[in-house]
Amino acid sequence: MKIHNFYAGPSILPQYTIKNTADAILDFAGTGLSVMEVSHRSKEFVAVMDEAQALFKELLNIPDGYSVLFVGGGASTQFAMVPFNLFKKKAAYLNTGAWSKKAIKEAQYFGEIDVVASSENKLFNYIPKGYTIPEDADYFHITTNNTIYGTEIKYDMDSPVPLVADMSSDIFSRPVDISKYALIYGGAQKNLAPSGVTFVIVRDDILGKMDRYIPTMLNYQTHIDKGSMFNTPPVVPVFAALQTLQWLKQNGGIEAMHKTNEYKAGLLYNEIDRNSIFRATVVEQSDRSLMNICFVMKEGYEGLEKAFFDYATAEGMVGIKGHRSVGGFRASTYNAMPVDSIKALIKTMQDFESNNK
Amino acid sequence: MKIHNFYAGPSILPQYTIKNTADAILDFAGTGLSVMEVSHRSKEFVAVMDEAQALFKELLNIPDGYSVLFVGGGASTQFAMVPFNLFKKKAAYLNTGAWSKKAIKEAQYFGEIDVVASSENKLFNYIPKGYTIPEDADYFHITTNNTIYGTEIKYDMDSPVPLVADMSSDIFSRPVDISKYALIYGGAQKNLAPSGVTFVIVRDDILGKMDRYIPTMLNYQTHIDKGSMFNTPPVVPVFAALQTLQWLKQNGGIEAMHKTNEYKAGLLYNEIDRNSIFRATVVEQSDRSLMNICFVMKEGYEGLEKAFFDYATAEGMVGIKGHRSVGGFRASTYNAMPVDSIKALIKTMQDFESNNK
Numbered sequence: 001m002k003i004h005n006f007y008a009g010p011s012i013l014p015q016y017t018i019k020n021t022a023d024a025i026l027d028f029a030g031t032g033l034s035v036m037e038v039s040h041r042s043k044e045f046v047a048v049m050d051e052a053q054a055l056f057k058e059l060l061n062i063p064d065g066y067s068v069l070f071v072g073g074g075a076s077t078q079f080a081m082v083p084f085n086l087f088k089k090k091a092a093y094l095n096t097g098a099w100s101k102k103a104i105k106e107a108q109y110f111g112e113i114d115v116v117a118s119s120e121n122k123l124f125n126y127i128p129k130g131y132t133i134p135e136d137a138d139y140f141h142i143t144t145n146n147t148i149y150g151t152e153i154k155y156d157m158d159s160p161v162p163l164v165a166d167m168s169s170d171i172f173s174r175p176v177d178i179s180k181y182a183l184i185y186g187g188a189q190k191n192l193a194p195s196g197v198t199f200v201i202v203r204d205d206i207l208g209k210m211d212r213y214i215p216t217m218l219n220y221q222t223h224i225d226k227g228s229m230f231n232t233p234p235v236v237p238v239f240a241a242l243q244t245l246q247w248l249k250q251n252g253g254i255e256a257m258h259k260t261n262e263y264k265a266g267l268l269y270n271e272i273d274r275n276s277i278f279r280a281t282v283v284e285q286s287d288r289s290l291m292n293i294c295f296v297m298k299e300g301y302e303g304l305e306k307a308f309f310d311y312a313t314a315e316g317m318v319g320i321k322g323h324r325s326v327g328g329f330r331a332s333t334y335n336a337m338p339v340d341s342i343k344a345l346i347k348t349m350q351d352f353e354s355n356n357k
Numbered sequence: 358m359k360i361h362n363f364y365a366g367p368s369i370l371p372q373y374t375i376k377n378t379a380d381a382i383l384d385f386a387g388t389g390l391s392v393m394e395v396s397h398r399s400k401e402f403v404a405v406m407d408e409a410q411a412l413f414k415e416l417l418n419i420p421d422g423y424s425v426l427f428v429g430g431g432a433s434t435q436f437a438m439v440p441f442n443l444f445k446k447k448a449a450y451l452n453t454g455a456w457s458k459k460a461i462k463e464a465q466y467f468g469e470i471d472v473v474a475s476s477e478n479k480l481f482n483y484i485p486k487g488y489t490i491p492e493d494a495d496y497f498h499i500t501t502n503n504t505i506y507g508t509e510i511k512y513d514m515d516s517p518v519p520l521v522a523d524m525s526s527d528i529f530s531r532p533v534d535i536s537k538y539a540l541i542y543g544g545a546q547k548n549l550a551p552s553g554v555t556f557v558i559v560r561d562d563i564l565g566k567m568d569r570y571i572p573t574m575l576n577y578q579t580h581i582d583k584g585s586m587f588n589t590p591p592v593v594p595v596f597a598a599l600q601t602l603q604w605l606k607q608n609g610g611i612e613a614m615h616k617t618n619e620y621k622a623g624l625l626y627n628e629i630d631r632n633s634i635f636r637a638t639v640v641e642q643s644d645r646s647l648m649n650i651c652f653v654m655k656e657g658y659e660g661l662e663k664a665f666f667d668y669a670t671a672e673g674m675v676g677i678k679g680h681r682s683v684g685g686f687r688a689s690t691y692n693a694m695p696v697d698s699i700k701a702l703i704k705t706m707q708d709f710e711s712n713n714k
Contacts, residue, residue, distance in 0.1 A: 022382040036551035072429035080572035194393035196591025215437035234553025
């Protein structure tokens with residue numbers, strides 16, 4: 001049976017990435033050794049790191065003056081790393097979900113936090129608008145895509161203070177005007193690589209202005225100075241990231257991905273809106289995530305939730321259970337998700353509807 | 358040509374680990390999906406994490422009251438994590454090399470450091486003895502194996518204060534009396550897994566005594582409470598670690614590894630001591646590392662260094678260049694290193710000696 005991988009993360013990766021990584025686990029770059037057992041200082045691995053950084057910059061069209069880093073610790077470590085490096089007196093945060101809340105909670109240890117707006121009153125099913133970013137904040141932090149709630153900030157906003165974005169789950173899904181951001185970070189385990197590596201895009205001139213102790217490994221400058229090789233980087237995740245970056249380039253880059261992502265999400269949202277027994281949790285079209293599409297049973301059909309889950313599972317759908325705080329279903333449709341899997345899910349929904357009319 | 362992998366880290370891993378990881382990159386636990394693209398909350402990956410923790414405890418005979426963690430960030434992050442969690446007024450450190458120095462440098466931000474002894478006066482070519490561990494220190498920190506200098510503390514010392522050990526490069530190489538330690542940590546990329554995961558063995562009762570802010574991800578309790586699943590763990594390195602732990606168990610466990618390691622190191626040190634053109638950098642037998650065997654050209658033969666490197670490289674030896682601060686050669690002989698590779702290096706040394714007499 002064909003498996004359709006809708007996991008929210010770690011999540012579907014291109015077959016190109018999977019095959020090349022499996023090959024390199026057996027024989028890396030003709031060394032006769034596994035990529036797992038080769039020094040990170042070997043010329044073969046240095047070439048991987050260099051190409052990954054260069055392709056990352058090329059694909060995202062990153063301007064001069066920014067560094068690209070590959071570090072460990074996940075986005076959760078960034079929740080502390082951002083304030084360690086940027087927080088002086090006050091920071092502003094937009095609260096759009098569970099990850100925003102964790103970022104806010106961590107930053108509160110550093111001083112005053114201005115939560116400029118929150119969508120918590122409606123279980124985070126929309127992106128707040130019409131707020132003002134305080135001009136005296138050291139930075140303004142947003143989570144561009146909210147995996148749990150299926151909302152996404154699909155535009156690059158103007159900010160009077162340095163804009164910091166957690167793009168863990170939508171990096172490389174749409175073109176981004178990097179120049180509007182001071183810092184972008186994210187765990188790699190959605191559109192890039194297996195878990196274990198965290199990417200950071202940082203404008204160099206925002207650093208070096210702190211008096212506090214910054215733990216060496218939590219200091220962005222440490223990793224900039226050593227080209228992400230201050231300590232041993234996570235070699236397999238970085239190798240896999242490079243494969244995905246190559247695949248992105250071979251497949252038309254981010255513009256092409258964006259077009260396909262809009263097409264795929266459009267198909268699925270249309271079916272959810274049409275289908276008589278499901279409804280989308282995010283009503284506002286402009287707030288709907290292209291990466292995580294959340295839907296629940298329509299009023300009156302709640303009793304069929306488990307039956308649909310079992311039916312979809314039998315049809316090969318994996319990872320479609322919604323997060324426990326939302327319930328229902330979540331189809332994560334990252335770059336590597338083929339249109340065929342979207343169509344298979346739609347057929348499953350349609351067949352289930354017919355069977356239960 | 359047969360390749361002999363003497364890299365200091367990332368370094369040689371068992372073929373069992375390499376083959377099983379390559380297989381799981383293509384199809385993990387019969388899911389039809391890559392281990393790189395499966396949720397860390399899936400029952401298949403939860404089983405991996407559970408078995409890895411259980412086997413880790415079993416193989417090292419870890420007593421009750423200790424937790425085993427798998428986290429990101431490398432041992433370099435532990436250099437800060439240890440004082441964040443344990444440092445109140447004063448800590449004691451033994452300075453046996455580059456890694457000790459980095460750990461000391463980081464801890465100095467937290468207050469008074471008592472460096473009880475150092476071997477820096479002789480380029481760290483011995484392990485200091487006869488020092489006194491201050492009874493008023495919050496903990497005493499040692500680096501049990503010094504990859505760069507080839508020295509090793511091959512015994513479990515008594516300490517009047519909590520003993521903290523960086524065992525990055527000799528964990529699983531010899532039986533350890535865990536009960537003598539309060540905390541043991543290390544990067545996995547020597548005897549365990551590819552880089553990207555860090556292991557921690559911590560006695561639970563030493564934690565929870567701090568008033569300071571501890572960044573959530575740098576707080577051991579965070580990871581204990583969530584069984585190393587507070588955030589997405591590095592799935593491929595953890596999967597690979599489990600394979601190595603299984604391999605260790607199948608091959609007689611740590612006692613058997615220790616016996617083989619003593620045999621392998623004995624062969625190579627004997628040849629270095631016998632050979633007329635090389636000498637070991639570590640003279641004291643009891644201080645010689647079983648994992649990293651450093652040797653340089655004997656007086657009068659310095660001019661042959663490059664010639665030997667080229668000759669050994671042509672014979673299939675990889676990663677034998679000594680660290681730039683020591684020069685000469687370093688053969689890293691971790692658990693997975695076959696006796697045949699040791700013998701091949703010995704033959705290379707003997708042939709080179711014959712050719713240059």
